[in-house]
Amino acid sequence: MTRQPQSPSWRAWLTTDTPQSRAQARLGRAWAGWCAFRRNRMAMIGLLIVLALVVVAALAPLLAPHHPYDQDLANRLQPPTAGHWLGTDGFGRDILSRLIHGARLTLMIVALVALTAPVIGLVIGTVAGYRGGWVDAALMRVTDIFLAFPKLILALAFVAALGPGIENAVIAIAITSWPPYARLARAETLTIRHADFISAARLQGASGPRIVLGHIMPLCVASLVVRTTLDMAGVILTAAGLGFLGLGAQPPLPEWGAMIAAGRQNVLEQWWVAAMPGLAIFVVSLGFNLLGDGLRDVLDPKGD
Amino acid sequence: MTGSSPRALTRAAGLIASVAATLFGLILVTFLIGRVVPIDPVLAIVGDRATADTYARIRSELGLDLPLWRQFLRYLVAVLQGDLGTSILTSRPVLDDVLRVFPATLELATVAVVIGAALGIPAGVLAATHRGGWLDHIIRLLGLIGHSAPIFWLGLMGLLLFYAKLDWVPGPGRVDVFYEGLVDPRTGVATIDALLAGETDVFWSALHHLVLPASILGLYSVAYIARMTRSFMLDQLRQEYITTARVKGLSEVRVVWRHALGNIAVPLITVIALSYATLLEGSVLTETVFAWPGLGLYITNSLLSADMNAVLGGTLVVGVVFIGLNLLSDLLYRLLDPRAR
Numbered sequence: 058m059t060r061q062p063q064s065p066s067w068r069a070w071l072t073t074d075t076p077q078s079r080a081q082a083r084l085g086r087a088w089a090g091w092c093a094f095r096r097n098r099m100a101m102i103g104l105l106i107v108l109a110l111v112v113v114a115a116l117a118p119l120l121a122p123h124h125p126y127d128q129d130l131a132n133r134l135q136p137p138t139a140g141h142w143l144g145t146d147g148f149g150r151d152i153l154s155r156l157i158h159g160a161r162l163t164l165m166i167v168a169l170v171a172l173t174a175p176v177i178g179l180v181i182g183t184v185a186g187y188r189g190g191w192v193d194a195a196l197m198r199v200t201d202i203f204l205a206f207p208k209l210i211l212a213l214a215f216v217a218a219l220g221p222g223i224e225n226a227v228i229a230i231a232i233t234s235w236p237p238y239a240r241l242a243r244a245e246t247l248t249i250r251h252a253d254f255i256s257a258a259r260l261q262g263a264s265g266p267r268i269v270l271g272h273i274m275p276l277c278v279a280s281l282v283v284r285t286t287l288d289m290a291g292v293i294l295t296a297a298g299l300g301f302l303g304l305g306a307q308p309p310l311p312e313w314g315a316m317i318a319a320g321r322q323n324v325l326e327q328w329w330v331a332a333m334p335g336l337a338i339f340v341v342s343l344g345f346n347l348l349g350d351g352l353r354d355v356l357d358p359k360g361d
Numbered sequence: 362m363t364g365s366s367p368r369a370l371t372r373a374a375g376l377i378a379s380v381a382a383t384l385f386g387l388i389l390v391t392f393l394i395g396r397v398v399p400i401d402p403v404l405a406i407v408g409d410r411a412t413a414d415t416y417a418r419i420r421s422e423l424g425l426d427l428p429l430w431r432q433f434l435r436y437l438v439a440v441l442q443g444d445l446g447t448s449i450l451t452s453r454p455v456l457d458d459v460l461r462v463f464p465a466t467l468e469l470a471t472v473a474v475v476i477g478a479a480l481g482i483p484a485g486v487l488a489a490t491h492r493g494g495w496l497d498h499i500i501r502l503l504g505l506i507g508h509s510a511p512i513f514w515l516g517l518m519g520l521l522l523f524y525a526k527l528d529w530v531p532g533p534g535r536v537d538v539f540y541e542g543l544v545d546p547r548t549g550v551a552t553i554d555a556l557l558a559g560e561t562d563v564f565w566s567a568l569h570h571l572v573l574p575a576s577i578l579g580l581y582s583v584a585y586i587a588r589m590t591r592s593f594m595l596d597q598l599r600q601e602y603i604t605t606a607r608v609k610g611l612s613e614v615r616v617v618w619r620h621a622l623g624n625i626a627v628p629l630i631t632v633i634a635l636s637y638a639t640l641l642e643g644s645v646l647t648e649t650v651f652a653w654p655g656l657g658l659y660i661t662n663s664l665l666s667a668d669m670n671a672v673l674g675g676t677l678v679v680g681v682v683f684i685g686l687n688l689l690s691d692l693l694y695r696l697l698d699p700r701a702r
Binding site for chain 2: 203207215217218219294297302303334335346347350
């Protein structure tokens with residue numbers, strides 16, 4: 058790496074209209090995107106919420122005032138007090154500590170789904186779009202079948218078959234959420250497969266897999282990232298829904314949806330037990346929605 | 362015969378083929394899900410003290426000794442004849458169960474979609490006419506908020522606020538306890554049954570019980586309907602006929618609500634049909650919270666008692682309704698929009 062000049066000229070280096078290297082051009086593009094993104098106040102709030110989720114998850118044992126599994130039956134269903142900021146649940150466990158540790162589960166679910174479903178969709182969509190013909194027809198038919206199912210119901214059926222648990226919930230969500238990515242990647246592929254630079258690569262003797270991997274997939278990434286961020290709110294809600302129905306994370310894991318289910322019996326008297334985890338789900342999924350909206354404005358200005 | 366009819370025929374054939382293929386895939390998926398269940402269906406029937414002979418006999422009766430594709434063929438034929446197996450929980454045919462509980466879901470989703478459209482369309486129109494203004498931002502933000510809250514949590518909080526604290530609405534269930542079973546379930550839709558029987562008290566009770574779950578479910582579709590209305594409206598307001606109407610001196614209200622909105626009616630209908638389909642899905646969680654005896658509650662209750670026939674049968678029916686609604690929105694679009702013909 059070349060040494061960057063001292064500030065404030067690094068800004069000039071980034072914003073120059075005559076970049077000297079590919080890296081400089083890329084960083085300059087990223088910088089321009091960041092500048093546009095930064096002006097969007099809502100998107101910045103979203104980014105802060107998502108970053109806060111990551112920090113809380115990383116530092117959970119340090120931040121939590123109590124152990125998430127420590128029961129104290131003498132102090133069960135206590136309203137919020139100085140000792141327990143968000144009150145205690147039916148086993149006298151500190152709700153705040155459980156929420157903080159639950160951030161790890163939420164982040165894990167989001168990360169696993171975000172790393173699997175878009176990748177599956179990317180591969181299927183680009184291959185279908187590039188190959189065309191019967192490969193395209195067959196792959197898109199499969200995609201349509203999965204799209205024809207309501208997501209939550211299909212996830213329910215999968216979890217019913219695989220057995221409840223957080224891993225199976227992740228698998229079920231990933232299986233049900235790849236089709237829109239495949240559609241998107243295919244549409245992007247169709248618009249670029251006849252471009253001159255693809256023909257040039259082919260004439261130079263590049264193989265099909267090489268063109269798909271090296272030339273088509275990178276161009277699909279931007280729109281897939283936006284779509285993934287926007288979908289993460291839905292993933293969080295589906296995972297919480299599965300947890301609420303008792304099909305996701307099993308007790309005593311502090312999964313937010315399962316915590317709402319546990320507080321359901323007492324919701325009319327001890328409302329905080331169910332209200333607090335729901336608030337956490339709401340804030341985090343709002344964060345992803347705001348972030349996704351902002352990213353869409355920066356990366357994909359066509360879509361209103 | 363006009364020249365366009367062969368094209369219309371090919372198109373219809375293509376549509377039928379695509380729907381048939383999707384249905385086939387749907388049945389294949391539920392079949393495969395049923396095969397990966399770790400529960401041994403033979404053991405579930407004969408118990409673990411049965412002899413090897415009994416076990417083998419039941420196994421071949423269920424067709425489990427056949428190759429997988431033969432098993433799938435049996436399943437396919439059975440499903441096409443309306444045989445979804447027997448529910449372990451209710452020991453009745455799954456299809457009968459599903460048909461019995463489905464009207465409750467239909468009632469909930471229908472009222473929800475009416476609420477969603479009644480709030481979403483005006484919100485979208487206002488957002489479009491005030492594009493970039495504070496009203497647009499507020500509507501967008503409200504939409505995001507509605508889309509970020511878990512629906513079962515909203516349901517619980519709604520019960521807490523409007524039932525326990527304010528006492529505006531009744532608690533979970535479809536009618537007040539003392540009205541239950543009073544009216545003959547002719548259609549399965551509580552409000553209509555009460556009207557048919559001439560029981561206005563029961564009707565009001567049923568309507569009261571419907572308000573909160575349907576509003577919360579409807580809220581879910583408001584954001585989507587409002588966003589689509591906004592973008593359709595923005596397209597229309599750019600057109601020349603709008604300028605013409607304004608130049609002619611028509612009032613802004615008439616231009617927006619009559620001319621522009623009238624021209625987006627067709628795409629809006631398809632949007633509403635699509636959100637109707639997503640509401641069926643949202644009803645699973647809503648029904649659980651509100652003890653609403655519909656298809657969603659049926660599927661979740663069957664899940665918790667490992668009643669796979671009922672789960673897969675219910676899933677299949679929801680999938681078929683989903684495909685049906687998508688097809689309907691497609692057909693409506695072609696029927697109502699002369700340009701799509």
